[in-house]
Amino acid sequence: MAAGTHTVTNQAPPLVAYDMFTSDRALAEAVERHLPPDVHDEAIGHLTSFGVSAGSAQAQGWGTLANDCPPRLRTHDRYGNRIDEVDFHPSWHRLLGRAVTAGLSGGAWGRPGGHVWRAAGFVLAAQVEAGHLCPLSMTHAAVPALRAEPELAEAWEPLLASRVYEQGLRPPLEKAGVLLGMGMTEKQGGSDVRANTTRAEPLAADGEYVLTGHKWFCSAPMSDGFLVLAQAPAGLTCFLVPRVLPDGARNAFLIQRLKDKLGNRSNASAEVEFDGTTWARRVGEEGRGVRTIIGMVAATRLDCVLGSAGLMRQAVAQAVHHASYRRAFGGLLVDKPLMRNVLADLALESEAATVLGLRLAAAYDAAGAGGADAEAERALLRVAVPVAKYWVTKRCTPLVAEALECLGGNGYVEESGLPRLLRESPLNSIWEGAGNVQALDVLRALQREPAALNAFLEEVGRARGADHRLDRAIRDLLAELADLEGIEARARRLVERMARVLQGALLVRWAPPEVADAFCASRLGGDWGAAFGTLPHTLDLGALVARARPVDAD
Known part of the structure; x- marks a missing residue:
């Protein structure tokens, strides 16, 4: 029987059945800005359709179920045979299949506007359930690494770019589409991959090896293959390890356990062992493993930026939506001056992250297209990707926590979805190198690659003269860059300043005046407190x- 003591009032309706793409003005405008004209209409139509799907009650229900029903490891079948399979809830497969069909895996490379198109879709997918992004990111990022071995690229790249999702373990070249994972990290080394101990012993056939060792974090272990690093006779080398061999036999890929993680629960992260019979194919030259795989690392770092931008956008959308309906102290929360300040500050941070992520995606498109700007865009990516990865992923967690607080006690309850976003929010800061790794990589680029610094300064210089606070911030940054001696201890400060200057320059050029003014006044002008909600x-x-606002309130 229903209780008759009260009627439920003053609650915001669920944020469902809305177009997640077109209602995100910062994202939609960035796509419009960076897409080539000849693919514009197709891409906008595609992203609008994907945005409607992502905002549907069905997709959001899949996200909840995939998170609530995490993957399960089965090491053996009923007869005792070793199988090392990971079972996922059907909702996981539905989300992953929808994303592969939308082209979010390996199809961006060499396609006009492909990286911008995919980046926007990735931001949308992150808002539904971030756990299924990992295999998409790994598959996308594997393409430049595989191109170091043309024969492998010729066979595998069409399958990586396929929009067909085929689950299940079968010989990869017999499938209509495949996914790739990655295994670099080992127990003793972490980010220091040169400390890896996994051994690769050459076989008689050229380019073929067997591996012995372990991987402490192996992403998406249900994938069709993995790029891994191992010590070959000439040094650290990159290898492709298929799960199933061409004759249909299972490769020796022993999954010891799945990680019990803070967030990212719907995705499986595994510890795996290679037992001395694990067959692998060399990718690139022996001893050049880091150089071979670095393109993959850079691409996945940009996906960290985009994934965090998606989490931030969804947190802001939920907070603004709630405040647009919830009444307190005689009026709507959204109209209360202090709440409006908090929401505006959150929205500003989210927009800056989105604009930066899409600009870097456009740089990937320009770098791949050739022409006069290609080298400059590649140089910009070399320094701007770790800068953005450091800063945007760091800003994600405090933003999501503040957005949760906007819902009060309701935000602390699992049904709101905000706790899941909060648990997810630190991941991208850790994945593909935590904060110190990114900061040190920026220093390495500044000290060893003058073209990278020149490209960065040219990019921010395009906005000089448009805002006095930005101009002053650029001058201060130049003064700090003039002295790189002993800079390691203050590397985080430098990278933070570079990120804020770059975001400010992009917003001054492209955002509405009220957005650029607020960013420059707070993030560059110094009139900003330590917490969100302290804008002038x-x-x-x-x-x-x-x-x-994601949808108009009644």
Whole structure:
């Protein structure tokens, strides 16, 4: 029997059945800005359709189920045979299949506007359930690494780019589409992959090896193959390890256990062993493993930026949506000056992350297209990707926590979805190198590759003269860059400053005046507190909040 003591009132309706793409003005405008004209209509139509699907109650229900029903490891079949399979809830497969069909795996390379198109879809997919992004990212990022071995690339790249999702373990070249994972990290080394101990012993056939060793974190162990690093006779080398061999036999890929993680629960992360019979194919030259796989690392780092931008956007959308309906102290929360300040500050951070992520995706497109700008865009990526990876992923967790607080006690309850976003939020800061690794990589680029610094300064210089606070921040940054001696201890400070200057320059060039003004006043002008919700009260905060609203309130 229903209790008759009260009627439920003053609650925001669920944020479902909305177009996640077109209602995100920052994302939609970035796509419009960076897409080539000849693919514009197709891409916008595709992303609008994907945005409607992502915002549907069905897709969001899949996300909840995939998170609530995590993968399960089966090491043996009923007869005692070793099988090392991971079972996923059907909702996981539905999300992954939808994303592969949308082209979010390996199809961006060499396609006009492909990286911008895919980046926007990746931001949308992150808002539904971030756990299924890992195999998409690994598959996408494997393409440049495989191109170091043309014969492998010729066979595998069409399957990576396929929009057909075939689950199950079969010989990869017999499938209509495949997914790739990656295994670099080992217990004793972590990010220091040169400390890896996994051995690769050459076989009689050229390019073929057997591996002995372990991987402490192996991403997406149900994938069709993995790029791994191992010590060959000439040094650290990259290898392709298929799960199933061409004759249909299972490769020796022993899954010891799945990690019990803080978040990212729907995705399987495994510890795996190679037992001395694990067959592998060399990718690139012996002893050049880091050089071979570095393109994969850079691409996945950009996906960390995009994934965090997606989490931030969904947190802001939920907070603004709630405040647009919830009434307290005589009016809507969204109209209360202090809440409006918090929401505007969150929206500003989210937009800056989105604009930066899509600009870097456009740089990938330009770098791959050739022409006069290709080298400059590649140089920009060399320094701007670790800068963005450091800063955007660091900003994600405090933003999601503040957005959760906007819902009060309701935000702390699992049904709101905010706790899942909060648990997910630290992942991208750790994955593919935590903060110190990114900061040190920026220093390495600044010290060894003058073209990278020149490209960065040219990019921010395009906005000089448009805002005095940005101009002053650029001058201060130049003064700090002039002295790189002993800079390691202050590397985080430098990288943070570079990120804020780059975001400010992009917003000054492309965002509405109220957005650029708020960013420069707070992030560059110094009129900003330690917590969100401390923007100067003289700014047009209402416009910032209205711009971030996912759907119009009644």
